[in-house]
Amino acid sequence: MTTDASLSWSGPPAQTGEPAGSDGPHPARRSGQRRETRKRVPWVLWLPGSIAVLFLLLPLVGLLIRAPWTGLAHLLSEKSVRQALLLSLRTSTESTVLSLVFGVPLAWLLARTRFPGHTLLRALVTLPLVLPPVVGGVSLLLVLGRRGLVGESLESWFGFTLPFSTNGVVVAQTFVAMPFLIVSVEGALNSSDRRFEDAAATLGADYWTTFRRVTVPLVAPAVAAGTALCWARALGEFGATITFAGNFPGTTQTMPLAVYLALETDPDAAIALSLVLLAVCVTVLVALRARWLPGTRLITRLRAGRTDPPATATATADTSMITAAEGGGDTHSDGSGGPR
Amino acid sequence: MSTARPEANAPTDPTRPPTPGEAGAAAGGADATGGVGEGDGLDARIVVRRGTFLLDVEVRVARGEVVAVLGRSGAGKSTLLRALAGLLPLDAGRITLAGQVLDDPRERRFVPCEERPVGVVFQDYLLFPHLRARDNVAFGLRSRLRQGRRGSRTEAESWLTRFGVGDLADRRPAALSGGQAQRVALARALVTRPRLLLLDEPLSALDTSTRTEVRTFLRGVLPTLSAPVLIVTHDPMDAEVLADRTIALAGGHQIAPAV
Numbered sequence: 268m269t270t271d272a273s274l275s276w277s278g279p280p281a282q283t284g285e286p287a288g289s290d291g292p293h294p295a296r297r298s299g300q301r302r303e304t305r306k307r308v309p310w311v312l313w314l315p316g317s318i319a320v321l322f323l324l325l326p327l328v329g330l331l332i333r334a335p336w337t338g339l340a341h342l343l344s345e346k347s348v349r350q351a352l353l354l355s356l357r358t359s360t361e362s363t364v365l366s367l368v369f370g371v372p373l374a375w376l377l378a379r380t381r382f383p384g385h386t387l388l389r390a391l392v393t394l395p396l397v398l399p400p401v402v403g404g405v406s407l408l409l410v411l412g413r414r415g416l417v418g419e420s421l422e423s424w425f426g427f428t429l430p431f432s433t434n435g436v437v438v439a440q441t442f443v444a445m446p447f448l449i450v451s452v453e454g455a456l457n458s459s460d461r462r463f464e465d466a467a468a469t470l471g472a473d474y475w476t477t478f479r480r481v482t483v484p485l486v487a488p489a490v491a492a493g494t495a496l497c498w499a500r501a502l503g504e505f506g507a508t509i510t511f512a513g514n515f516p517g518t519t520q521t522m523p524l525a526v527y528l529a530l531e532t533d534p535d536a537a538i539a540l541s542l543v544l545l546a547v548c549v550t551v552l553v554a555l556r557a558r559w560l561p562g563t564r565l566i567t568r569l570r571a572g573r574t575d576p577p578a579t580a581t582a583t584a585d586t587s588m589i590t591a592a593e594g595g596g597d598t599h600s601d602g603s604g605g606p607r
Numbered sequence: 608m609s610t611a612r613p614e615a616n617a618p619t620d621p622t623r624p625p626t627p628g629e630a631g632a633a634a635g636g637a638d639a640t641g642g643v644g645e646g647d648g649l650d651a652r653i654v655v656r657r658g659t660f661l662l663d664v665e666v667r668v669a670r671g672e673v674v675a676v677l678g679r680s681g682a683g684k685s686t687l688l689r690a691l692a693g694l695l696p697l698d699a700g701r702i703t704l705a706g707q708v709l710d711d712p713r714e715r716r717f718v719p720c721e722e723r724p725v726g727v728v729f730q731d732y733l734l735f736p737h738l739r740a741r742d743n744v745a746f747g748l749r750s751r752l753r754q755g756r757r758g759s760r761t762e763a764e765s766w767l768t769r770f771g772v773g774d775l776a777d778r779r780p781a782a783l784s785g786g787q788a789q790r791v792a793l794a795r796a797l798v799t800r801p802r803l804l805l806l807d808e809p810l811s812a813l814d815t816s817t818r819t820e821v822r823t824f825l826r827g828v829l830p831t832l833s834a835p836v837l838i839v840t841h842d843p844m845d846a847e848v849l850a851d852r853t854i855a856l857a858g859g860h861q862i863a864p865a866v
Contacts, residue, residue, distance in 0.1 A: 465694050466733040468720040471751025471799060480746070484737045 327545065334542055335535040342539040350517050351525035352543060358433065358521060359501035362440035363448075366497050370448040371490065377449070378456035389453075396446045403442050404510025411438065411511075435512035436519050440501035447500050451493030455486040495555050499548055648672070648835045649803050652700035653690050655683075662686045662859040663700075668803075668835035675838045675850035683859040684839040688807055691837065692727050693720030705802045721751075726801035726834075730808040732792035734780035740767060740791045741776040747799040766794040770828075786817045790824065797832070804829075806838045810845050825849055 335342065342348065377389050395403055411418040411429045421427050429435045463485060467477040483490075505523040512519040514528065522544055530537040648669040655662045662683040668674045678684050689695040691702065693709065696717055702710040704725070709718045734743050744763035748754040754762070767773045770790040780788055789809065796804060809825060810818050826849055829836050840846050846853045855862045 460733075462729065462733055463735060465689075465692075465720075466727070466729060466735070467746070467750070468694065469692050469723075469725065469727040470747035470795065471721050472746070473721050473750070476750050480750075481735060484735075487737075 330538065330541055330545065334538050338535065339539055339542070342536050343543065345536075347516055347525070348536070348540060348543075351520055351522050351540070354433070354436070354517070354520065355502055355522040358436045358440055359444075359498055359504075361437045362444055362501045363494060363498040365437070365441045366445040366448045367490075367494060370445045370497075371452055374449045374452035374456060378453045393446045393450055395443055396450065400443050400504065400506030400508075401510050404439060404507035407439060407442060407507065407511040411435075430511055431513040431515065431519060433512075433518050436508055436521060439507040439511040440504045443504050443507050444497045444500040448490075448493040448497040451489050451496060452486060455489030456482075459485050492555065495551055499551055502544070502547065647705045647802075649691075649702075649704050649837070651691065651702040651704075653687055653702065654697060654699035655686050655690055655695060656698045657686065660686075660859055662690075664854070664856060664859070664861050666691075666837065666854065668837055670835055671830070671833055672852065673829050673836040673838065673850045675840055675846035675853045676856055677840060677843060677846045677853050678856035679841055682856040684841075684856060685807070686859075687856070688727070688805055688837075688839050691803070691805060692725050693718060693723045724799075724802040725805060726796035726799065726803070727805045728789070728792045728796045728807065728809060731812050732780070732788045734783075734788055734792055734795070736780050738779070739776065740772065740778050740780070740783065743780070743791060744795045744798050747795060751799045763794070763798060766798050767791065770794050770824075784817065785813045786821050786824075789813070789821050793825075793828070802834050804832060804834050804836045806836065808840055809838060809849075810840070810842065822848055 373392065377385070377392070408415060408430060410416050411421070413419065413422055413428055413430065418429065421429070429438055459482070463481050464477050467481045472480065503523055504521070505527070508519070508521060509524055514520050514524050516525075520528070522540060526537050526540045526544070529540060648667065650667050652665045653662060660683070664683070664687060666674070666676070666687070676684055676687060686695065690697055690710070697710045697712050699712055700710075701708065701713075704723075707718075708714070708716055709723055710716065734740070735746065738746065741760055741763050744766055745754075745756075745759040748759035748762055749756065752759075764773060764776050767776050767790075770793060772787050772790045772794075775783060775787055775791070778787075780791070783791060806825075810821060813821055822845065829849060838846070838849055840849075843853075
């Protein structure tokens with residue numbers, strides 16, 4: 268009798284007032300809201316929105332329409348094209364690896380530690396995101412060029428020159444692309460629930476174990492997304508590369524440079540090269556979406572089978588947390604789900 | 608002995624960690640030094656200052672006793688819990704557990720969280736979302752007791768079975784209901800055989816129907832533990848049903864000895 272009374276008395280406040288419930292809106296309610304607003308969207312927003320879509324898509328459509336489909340195979344089999352493509356793939360992959368090795372630790376430091384000048388450092392590190400790449404290229408020349416602040420010593424001591432070499436391409440691309448990875452990973456670390464790290468500590472996990480088994484898996488999707496973003500940015504790098512590394516076929520002429528050059532001499536070749544870049548980017552994008560988009564995850568989750576109804580606030584909080592942060596495990600379930 | 612045959616202990620005395628019991632028997636002199644709980648329970652005076660807020664409270668929990676700390680949000684319950692778990696150092700006071708000093712600022716002694724024999728069930732359980740239930744439970748065995756992967760999984764499964772969720776070992780936390788997650792979280796906290804179990808609002812994240820079920824479950828399990836149990840809650844009814852004794856907190860201080 269008393270228990271019943273207590274239940275009806277204590278139930279409601281627990282559901283509304285506790286932090287677990289306030290973590291995020293209930294998925295069902297959220298999607299309901301979204302549907303509602305979609306119905307009410309006024310033409311004032313529809314019209315400019317549609318124009319934006321046209322503006323963004325038309326150039327791509329134009330590219331597809333004007334592409335020299337018949338001569339495409341011939342154009343793409345040319346040595347210079349293959350050279351540029353391979354160089355691009357190689358350098359952008361190398362600069363992505365560099366970005367991972369140096370960028371992820373930096374992201375962790377920025378997200379998890381506080382020191383004097385933290386805010387300033389964070390702003391400076393992400394400066395290349397907004398800096399015109401050409402300016403980046405010029406700055407790199409001033410520092411790492413043959414007569415640069417560091418470059419001069421590099422050459423006289425080690426006989427090592429960066430500008431106008433393939434390594435220079437990698438440096439230029441890393442300079443421009445690494446901030447994308449840093450921002451992505453740092454954001455995920457900031458928004459990831461640090462109480463999971465507390466939980467790991469109460470289970471006897473030291474710092475390194477926690478980092479390895481909890482922190483990193485929880486932000487794995489962000490690391491993957493940041494890596495892809497970083498790679499794509501490096502692949503498309505133009506300004507810093509041409510300024511710092513020049514435009515030598517075979518050593519520093521990457522795809523974007525080749526496209527630009529071809530446009531002046533052989534427009535068809537330029538279109539063909541652009542198509543290749545477009546195809547590569549679309550492939551990356553599709554691969555990303557299939558793996559990391561919440562929608563697909565929902566399917567995975569449903570496939571995993573949930574026999575019991577998700578119990579209220581907690582289940583909801585857990586679910587949204589996972590949507591934001593589930594890591595390597597997802598690759599796992601995707602792999603097992605694929606063949607079926 | 609305990610690690611060699613975990614299942615052998617299971618049916619008769621499911622959740623009772625043998626080591627504390629033996630330690631308690633060995634430290635029989637504990638009775639000479641003081642009253643109940645001095646030797647093998649929790650004895651703490653906790654003083655933590657956070658800005659203008661001051662938590663100053665004394666907590667004593669004997670072995671096998673379940674004590675609830677009752678208070679509204681902002682009363683200092685979470686701070687108390689974090690201090691006991693080792694996630695927050697004391698500003699003054701002293702924490703002694705089973706005869707071991709865990710925190711004493713005057714003696715500059717502080718045992719970090721990962722080295723304390725304290726199990727915690729968090730408010731929303733904080734089961735690692737990327738690990739299956741089995742690996743969530745095995746986590747502590749691997750990191751705290753340094754057990755191998757296979758052995759820790761087997762032991763984790765036996766704990767899950769003990770709590771009636773053995774068939775869910777392969778699930779990830781997202782595919783567990785609130786009540787199931789609670790059981791997995793309890794198994795995870797107990798598997799390393801802690802000498803103190805802390806429960807943070809164990810029922811607040813559940814809906815009404817699940818609450819009854821989980822409350823019944825906890826009421827059955829908690830008294831069988833030999834370790835002292837401390838429950839933090841805002842709900843007087845939870846405190847009354849689950850605990851032997853209640854400490855009421857308000858504004859960082861104990862307000863009245865409970866009945």
